[in-house]
Amino acid sequence: MPYEAFKDNEYIEKLVQQLKENGTNVIVGSLDKLINWGRSNSLWPLTFATSCCGIEFVSLGAARFDMARFGWEVARASPRQADFIMVAGTIVNRMAPVLRRLYDQLAEPKYVIACGSCAISGGPFRKSYHVARGIEDIVPVDVYVPGCPPRPEAMIYGIMQLSRKIKVEKFFGGVNRQEKQREFLTTHPVEGVED
């Protein structure tokens, strides 16, 4: 898809501007480009669907819309093998801890797409007693795809936005940060275990 065809180029230019502010090492910068090229073209989603949007996600994977042609090859059932979660469907109170846990189980670098109006804001169920009003309180969101449910084409556009974002990211020292074990343990204390 040509650059001009995207409808929100300002934000990506702003992102690039921000990243360029401190300058980049030539070698690290080139390596970044190479790695990001690879990463952005082999994004693997997690098979995660709670309701209607999930069915459009199935259509997206099948022959007619075929997301594999963009390199978003296969949906993985285990979060440990996936790059991003496409939150397709309503997230309710009971599901919120499960979504958080799945997000925590994804390996860095990880991304989230909020797919459909329920995931964005609660959608038609916003006034309900048992619905999370948008998933950004539960997990950080990278791309929003509106619709109820979004058409598969809209989902393709959403994932394309994500690959664009990945392409300009800093990989070394940026998204590939690895949490030190000690740091991790201080933020996630295990009961009855000292260091």
Next chain:
Amino acid sequence: MADFQEKIAKLFPDAQIGSEEVPVISIPDNQWHDLAIALRDDEDCKMDYLVTVVGMDWTDSLGAIYYLMSSKYNTMCGVKVTTSDRERPMLHSAADVWKVACLYEREVYDFFGIIFIGNPDMRRLFLSIDWKGYPLRKDYAEVNEVSVENERQSDTTDTYIELPDGKVEKKEVAVFEPGEFVVNIGPQHPATHGVLRFRTAVDGEEIKKIDVYMGYIHRGIEKLCEDLTYPQTLPFMDRMDYFSAHNYHHGLCLAIEKAAGIQISRRAEVIRVMMDELSRIASHCLFIGTYCMDLGATTMLFYTLRVREQILDIMEKTCGARMTFNYDCIGGVMQDIAPDFQKDVKALLEVLPKNIKEYNKIFTGNVIAKNRMEGVGYLSREDAISYAVTGPSGRASGWACDMRKLHPYSIYSELDFEEITATEGDSMARFKVRMREMEESAKILAQLVDNIPEGEYCVKVPKVLKLPVGRWFTVVEGCRGAFGIYIESDGSTKPYRLKLAPPCLPLAGVVDHITRGSKIADLITIGGSLDYIVPDMDR
């Protein structure tokens, strides 16, 4: 019909029989259990199928209405039991009379806090154990925040027993036997078809017991509807069982039109029925695709989605959407059919038989498929009725439960189609019944495609729609079984209570019974063959 009413009146002098279309019998709580047994076992009643239990809050009293149907005489009735105690409301359970009642009463307990004496499992069904308040009560105002902390788990359940002196005692019972090995499956598992969770006790590879956890997509549609006008409640029907969107819309429109006394045009009836049957084919196509994928035959998904996409194209041209159509409206349909509609349906009818033949060739006769499906997950006819397993799953057990035949609505009584039943009751039968139902739906479409009468597609209805005071109960056939709609109106523009009785809730309830003694690998086969949709059961 009159016979059984007279008989009940003679046996239970305290019972008051209402004059609704589906008569509702009011009975004091202490006689309810005896009446339940009489209704089920008496030769003139034979009410062996419990359609749903409607929990109610009339502000001065709480209660439940049990809707029953006879598989023999095809009659329907409701039984109303009430209690005026709001602090600790108690009613007698019918869980030992109809097996599905256990699940339905748990739902009522979850929403209204009514304790059922004698029910073996009085836990919350959709909400977590730390949930404050009972959300469907009219005075519910608790705030339960969304938390990302894992919810508290309990390995015990409560049961309430009535002692001989009339006192009620609470007893704690363990869900699993001590020392049992429990494996957790779901809610994030590709083979549970959504966010359903099974706690499975296994002995080696053999399943001992399954404890089903629901509510991972419980969105409170029934409560939301109480704050909306009647036409505003319709879009939620698309989002319950999203494959039966047209059928559910049709059902709710029928219920409201019946209550308001609106007569719709023949053109609208025909369009509605055609859309229903197109949905059925699309739904069964996706079932076959995902089911075969569960069993390891990924190719089938691409073959079946081809037909589904063709149907979605037809619908998109007319309704403007691929999935949440919101097409049926009160008084008819939203828009007239697209100019190409008939041409497209004919094109579909031409390719469909070839496709079905192809599916059978690729999968049904395959030796691996046969080994995995034949004799796996047997459900007898009696159990299918007692567990209220309707739709193609119930028909595969030999129970003719098609609401299009039993209680013909719309123009189904004029159409020539066969009700597909099988007697094997195993996963293969459930698969084959769906396969043949596609042919029957195609037959209905072929009868109608050239006979769409001229006329208006939507009659004029009042801008502000008010229903008279009363209660109505309607059952229609969704793609997965009988879909019941209960409306209670207080005369205003909004429903006082709108209860939706989805077919998928009993389908999940029967999983425990049907898988006992099977291998754990068969759980996927059996669960897939039942074809439940989780947002439908959770609502």
